[in-house]
Amino acid sequence: MTAALAGFFEKYSLHVGERIRVHWKNMPVEGVIIPQPSQGDILKIKLASGYNTGLDINHISSVEKIPSLKSNHSEKIVEHTLPSSAHVTNRPGFSLIGVGGTIASKVNYETGGVIAQITPDELSEMVPQIKEFAQIKQVVTPFTKMSEDNVPADWIRIAHACYDELIKPDVNGVVVSHGTDTLHYTASALSFMLRNLNKPVVLVGSQRSSDRGSSDSVMNLICSARVAISDIAEVGTCMHATTSDDYCFFSRGTSVRKMHSTRRDAFRSINQLPLLKVWPDGKMEKVSEYHPRSQEKLSLDAVFEENIALIKVFPNMKADVLEYYMSKGCKGFVMEATGLGHVHTTNIIPAIQHATQKGIPVFITSQTIYGRVDLNVYTNLRLLQNAGAIGLEDMLAETAYVKLGWVLAHTKEREKVKEMMLTNYAGEITPFSRTDVFLN
Amino acid sequence: MTAALAGFFEKYSLHVGERIRVHWKNMPVEGVIIPQPSQGDILKIKLASGYNTGLDINHISSVEKIPSLKSNHSEKIVEHTLPSSAHVTNRPGFSLIGVGGTIASKVNYETGGVIAQITPDELSEMVPQIKEFAQIKQVVTPFTKMSEDNVPADWIRIAHACYDELIKPDVNGVVVSHGTDTLHYTASALSFMLRNLNKPVVLVGSQRSSDRGSSDSVMNLICSARVAISDIAEVGTCMHATTSDDYCFFSRGTSVRKMHSTRRDAFRSINQLPLLKVWPDGKMEKVSEYHPRSQEKLSLDAVFEENIALIKVFPNMKADVLEYYMSKGCKGFVMEATGLGHVHTTNIIPAIQHATQKGIPVFITSQTIYGRVDLNVYTNLRLLQNAGAIGLEDMLAETAYVKLGWVLAHTKEREKVKEMMLTNYAGEITPFSRTDVFLN
Numbered sequence A, B: 001m002t003a004a005l006a007g008f009f010e011k012y013s014l015h016v017g018e019r020i021r022v023h024w025k026n027m028p029v030e031g032v033i034i035p036q037p038s039q040g041d042i043l044k045i046k047l048a049s050g051y052n053t054g055l056d057i058n059h060i061s062s063v064e065k066i067p068s069l070k071s072n073h074s075e076k077i078v079e080h081t082l083p084s085s086a087h088v089t090n091r092p093g094f095s096l097i098g099v100g101g102t103i104a105s106k107v108n109y110e111t112g113g114v115i116a117q118i119t120p121d122e123l124s125e126m127v128p129q130i131k132e133f134a135q136i137k138q139v140v141t142p143f144t145k146m147s148e149d150n151v152p153a154d155w156i157r158i159a160h161a162c163y164d165e166l167i168k169p170d171v172n173g174v175v176v177s178h179g180t181d182t183l184h185y186t187a188s189a190l191s192f193m194l195r196n197l198n199k200p201v202v203l204v205g206s207q208r209s210s211d212r213g214s215s216d217s218v219m220n221l222i223c224s225a226r227v228a229i230s231d232i233a234e235v236g237t238c239m240h241a242t243t244s245d246d247y248c249f250f251s252r253g254t255s256v257r258k259m260h261s262t263r264r265d266a267f268r269s270i271n272q273l274p275l276l277k278v279w280p281d282g283k284m285e286k287v288s289e290y291h292p293r294s295q296e297k298l299s300l301d302a303v304f305e306e307n308i309a310l311i312k313v314f315p316n317m318k319a320d321v322l323e324y325y326m327s328k329g330c331k332g333f334v335m336e337a338t339g340l341g342h343v344h345t346t347n348i349i350p351a352i353q354h355a356t357q358k359g360i361p362v363f364i365t366s367q368t369i370y371g372r373v374d375l376n377v378y379t380n381l382r383l384l385q386n387a388g389a390i391g392l393e394d395m396l397a398e399t400a401y402v403k404l405g406w407v408l409a410h411t412k413e414r415e416k417v418k419e420m421m422l423t424n425y426a427g428e429i430t431p432f433s434r435t436d437v438f439l440n
Helices: A003-011 A120-125 A128-132 A152-166 A183-193 A217-228 A320-327 A349-357 A379-386 A397-408 A414-421 B003-011 B120-125 B128-132 B152-166 B183-193 B217-228 B320-327 B349-357 B379-386 B397-408 B414-421
Strands: A019-024 A027-033 A042-046 A052-056 A060-066 A093-098 A105-107 A114-116 A135-140 A174-177 A201-204 A235-240 A248-252 A256-258 A267-269 A276-278 A284-286 A308-312 A332-337 A362-366 B019-024 B027-033 B042-046 B052-056 B060-066 B093-098 B105-107 B114-116 B135-140 B174-177 B201-204 B235-240 B248-252 B256-258 B267-269 B276-278 B284-286 B309-312 B333-337 B362-366
Touching: A003 A042, A019 A052, A027 A052, A093 A120, A093 A152, A120 A135, A128 A217, A135 A152, A152 A174, A152 A183, A174 A217, A183 A201, A183 A235, A183 A256, A183 A397, A201 A217, A217 A235, A217 A248, A217 A276, A235 A267, A248 A267, A308 A320, A308 A397, A308 B309, A320 A349, A320 B320, A332 A397, A349 A362, A349 A379, A362 A397, A397 A414, B003 B042, B019 B052, B027 B052, B093 B120, B093 B152, B120 B135, B128 B217, B135 B152, B152 B174, B152 B183, B174 B217, B183 B201, B183 B235, B183 B256, B183 B397, B201 B217, B217 B235, B217 B248, B217 B276, B235 B267, B248 B267, B309 B320, B309 B397, B320 B349, B333 B397, B349 B362, B349 B379, B362 B397, B397 B414
Parallel strands: A093 A135, A093 A174, A174 A201, A201 A235, A308 A332, A332 A362, B093 B135, B093 B174, B174 B201, B201 B235, B309 B333, B333 B362
Antiparallel strands: A019 A027, A019 A060, A027 A042, A042 A052, A105 A114, A235 A248, A248 A276, A256 A267, A276 A284, B019 B027, B019 B060, B027 B042, B042 B052, B105 B114, B235 B248, B248 B276, B256 B267, B276 B284
């Protein structure tokens, strides 16, 4: 703590754990004082939202203490007593694969930050409700990371772990607990890497760490377990559908996207409806057609060509960045273009033509997020198409990136790559656009 | 036309303009035959949506002709007789600045594509309703482009054109007709370049070309003219609020984004509510607080540092692309990170640290589109912050890119750049997150 900050604490007789209201930059801000990291003249408080914030004390004009409210749910830190072993029952079994993320995290009160430190075993014990209807057959931890640090090799490790569990006769499905930041990238990867899928693969995360009373992890885990023993054979994410603790969406892994940085209902199906609504009590409502559980023989196709790039187009972007990637041996591009699939005609199209001449495929998605690209509508788009660019219909840019890495690990032959990219392997392309799924 | 396609036309006695239903890849597809470009065995038809599509005749299993319906609105090509001069009235005046885009486009029936060829003068004559309540004082055409080809120099040209009109006493506001793909980038640029704005600046486009019966251009133009003579002094976009021709949203230029590739209601305010609902009959409903028309003295601050980059982070992205941009003299970065602002800890953070050491600022936004970044929550985010990265609150990535170019044209001093980026110039940052604006 700096001398100035220590003086500030002394001046107002402040203590960690006290609730205060301050005027900061002339705005009222209310929160609970948390342990102060030793960086600058910054007062750290926990807001009602559950997040911490830092306020420069030089911009604080008044401080008022507020008596603590008993049983204030949002401030309660949940403590768990964790039995050490799994229970054996006759209920349908599934396996839990834990790879880290907020769902397996606690607040570190030394730094004020959040770190991954709950084991999947502890996680399963934190949700005793699951034992009432299902049995966790196996808990597997291939690795533990916050998901922003995941790379394609991790997707391959998760795919192997899923495969190893799914082939067990007494395992009805798997739940993968995972960080939310790249949950949808992993969901796409598993959608392509697990072929002839015959059981459910449910990716779950939480937007608030599991040691917080307001965490979404418990309901997400319960609903995930419900899906893992259900009749659906799809890879998808199971996360809060609303900001209330009422039900979850199980959304197809290739069409889902994290659409908000903090909300518990951040995961939304794009250009499609979710597959299921799932309530913690086991009620399920089918929202879209899906592949049912089957006797198909699961196969593992966990390969990835890493030397590819996802590039968001911006005004004034020049061709040189594409040329740079090509000089580094880039094997394929996914461009996040504007609108129906546009890029700058004279700045970018020549580089796409150059890539095409070198046999490097260039695929087009849209930064509008919603909707479909169509390289036939405008004259400029025809120039783009003539340069060799290939529109990916209504596939998400993130899904296209993952799919391209997977496809290029099978073939580098441009026409074959194009054919595979335009083949619908896991619901990543819809044949016709629905009108009821915009901002849904 | 290829021999095979000619044979197909002959086999079914098909003619341009006829409505047909075919089975293509076992799906029924219905549309009107349009003139066929000479590329491959592809049958081109216009769908009910108004868009053209191409069907490989080798995948067509049946063809059925459908009698044309008279007065089918969606197929009607609107023909306009255009008086050559503007009318002089006592109604409040505004100026129309036309820079191209779909709103100024017609279908080119030779190529089947859409090209920009309607002049702003013609455009104003296409909407005679405007003369009932307003007067177009001046029509200006600084240039004409489809908006994917716009570059920062074009934003500067548009800013100058706006300034030149806005300082005229008899001009109450300006309407800028513009392509939709980068309409929101231009709206941001004008928001920063026109300081002490005292009159409305209304950007308008259309998602369907103006010669089509289903075009949204007429209602968008009428509503834009309504806003241009209203009491609001903001830069914003005026586009369909719904898929019906009922009313438009006037949305703040720094918070709006094209969220769908084709829908007429594609332009949505992100993290904020729109400013106004505007009906063509002149009714307006205030939705958010805005700056009213004033006697402030408008100033033009139309400058831009072009050597900057907007980079969307993806799993497995390496530091080298940042280093490449730096080797080319890049003056600043906007990163579109995941979730609360994450990038890969070991792949990307070192390059950000390197940029910081070189005095090159790195700003963080989120690819979730909605929500706010916060570099305090997680341990990995603190590492990012320690490396010098600066979170941009709830600013959109596109707005951040435009703002960074504008700020860097004023100063290259890192702390000053940071201070300006975090200063709210045009509603691009909101102090607290609203809960009622997600997917709105």
